[in-house]
Each structure stands twice: as structure tokens, then as C-alpha cells.
Amino acid sequence: MSTNNNIAQARKLVEQLRIEAGIERIKVSKAAADLMSYCEQHARNDPLLVGVPTSENPFKDKKPCIIL
């Protein structure tokens, strides 16, 4: 009966490949340009890219200053 299982699996694979073969694809030039554009649009609001001002950094330890 494993032959039947193999055939069932092979049928499923063909079905799946048919679905994937049928999709619309856009050109890589357009895809890459859109990704670049997204990065550029959001760059100035990306804290890890532009840095976080100390006064607004929630993770920075607030140590008291000691005047010696």
C-alpha cells in the first residue's frame, strides 16, 4: 500500500507545483526598486540606523551623577 501513498504524494506535489507555476511575477528591477524606496522612506525613523538620543533611550541606565 506504500505504492498508493507514493502516488498520492506525487499527485499532491504536481498539484502544488501547478499552483506555484501559475502565479504572476513582477520584474526584479521593479521589486528591488520598491524595496530600496521603502528603506529610503523609513530610514530617518529607524532608531537602530540613525541612533537614539540619550534623553529618549528607554534602555539606558539612569545613573545618578556624583560630584567629586
Add this chain to the structure above:
Amino acid sequence: MGEMDTLKKEADGLKTQIETARKAVNDTTMAAVASGVAAAPRIQLKNRKTLKGHLAKIYGLHWSADNRHMVSASQDGKLLIWDTYTGNKVYAVPLKSSWVMSCSMAPSGNLVASGGLDNMCTIVNIKAASPKTIRELDAHEGYLSHSRFLNDSEILTASGDTTCCLWDLETGKQKVVYKSHVGDCMCLAMSPDQNTFISGACDSSAKLWDIRDGGCKQTFIGHTSDINAIAFFPSGTAIITGSDDCTLKMYDLRADQEVNGYQDAALNAGVTSVSLSSSGRLVFAGYDNFNCNIWDSLKAEKVGVLSGHDNRVSCIGVPDDGLGICTGSWDSFLKIWN
């Protein structure tokens, strides 16, 4: 010709058709397109906090949607929920099974999930008087490698049994089973619009799924070993995968193919984890070699490194507000950087 032979011939024909269609739209490279953009600055992040409390290897972490709390899982048998602003532990959830491989927090902050070699996904309400297990999701036939809540009543899981699953938390039953991978599913990530999700598996492929109808829409190949980590680019139109083959790849969903690769001849450690900065420009990748490399997603150049762990970086995450990045390690510590 027997039916198996016919089917094999048809499958091979379709694979060739797909490759041809991909080549037909492959009119340039990301490197060429990105040559016009300024290089990302050298990124030097400081370790702002080290969260100490786990007693064994950390296997997973997940930021709360409130950008302040975080859940981490360790094979010391505990989930810890942290207030990352103070570094304090807010809740400790003891686990029935210490062989945990992943954890996640619901967007509401009310629930956390964990699972691993027990093949189960255990859901705990941390807002109850004391943390209370409300569900044990028990139908996977292999280890639980990853989970993500859609909301307080639905969760996605990925399993070593090669399937992913959407569960109804009211009933504790499987709603949708996603079957197509032929190797252990190691990771998953939800699209920003929550209509689709992506999975990475030990069959070296990543797959895009329709959450509601269970159908696999696209399959991305090219890696030569297990895909351990996967993330969406913030626009939702591309994905990044990290693999035991020591590389990361960016696949564009609309071009249906690999558009960028992140590798270094000197790097011979597998990628364990991946997370992106809020603009998508920076890719943070944790490796088996104790480091986390920072890549320029467009130019595919290394722009920084986070070093400080004494063992493998097993998990990484950037909170929704993008204000920092957390790394979790087998050295039992979590570190927050910005």
C-alpha cells in the same frame, strides 16, 4: 509508462517551467539597483542592559507589542517575563517540560506560549492571580520549534513533524494544518497584514502560506541546508531567511525569487536567528559562532557586529517601535543593544 513515471515527468516539467518564468523576470540584480543608494553607516550599538536570571541555555525570546516587556525561554525549565526598561523580572512561569525550544507572547500581553520536545504548545495566562496554564495544544507529532499568536484566540505553530498549524484557543483544537514541507519546520513569521505567513524548514525551502485557507502559495529554494530563521521585510513584500549553510537570503515575494544573499567566505557558522530594523535596511543575524552580524539589506555588506555573548546567539528580536535589539544566548543571558 506507470502513473509514478507520468507524475514525475509532470513534476519535473513544472519545476522547469517555474525556473524559466523566474529567469524571464530576472532583468537585473539588487546589487546593481542598490549601487545608486548611499552606503549604510557603520553600525556600533552599545550593550545597554544584560538580563540575568536564567540558569541554562536560552532558546527563545519574543518582545511584547508594548515594546517594553519580553518573554524568554530557557532549558532551565522557565519562561521569564521581563520589564526591559528596568531589567527586572516581572513573572516567572515554571514549565512542565524543560526541553523548551520556543516562546511567544500574545499582542494583548495576556498570554504566553511555549513548547519544545514535548511536542506540545502550552498556553499560559500571565495576568491571572498567578500564572495559569489555560491550554495544552497537543496534536503535533514532532517537536514544537516555533509559535506566534495572531490574537488571544488563535496561535500558529511550526513543528518537527513537517507541518505548521493554526489553533483555536477556545477549543484547543487545530483549525488549519499547513502541509507541504518535507523536512522539520524550524521557524515561522507572520506577514504585517496577518493574511499570510512564511515558514522555513530542514528541507532547505521557505514557503508562503494563506493563513485562512491553508494553501501554500509559493516555495523559495536556494539554501543548501536547514532554514533556522525567517522574517518578513517590513513592507511585507520580501522575506529574509537564515540557514545552517551559513548564509542569509532575501527572496522577493512578487518576483518569486532570491534577490540578495548575505555571506562571507570567512563565515563558517550557521545562522540561528534573524531580525530586521524598522526600515528594513539593517538585518541582524545571530550565528553559532557567538556573534551577531549586522548586514545592509540592500548592498549585502556587513556593517557591524554585536559581540559580547560567550556562547551561541540562539534568538534575536527587535520590538515593534524599533528602539533596540535583544539577543539571547546559550550563555544564559539576554542583552539589549542600541
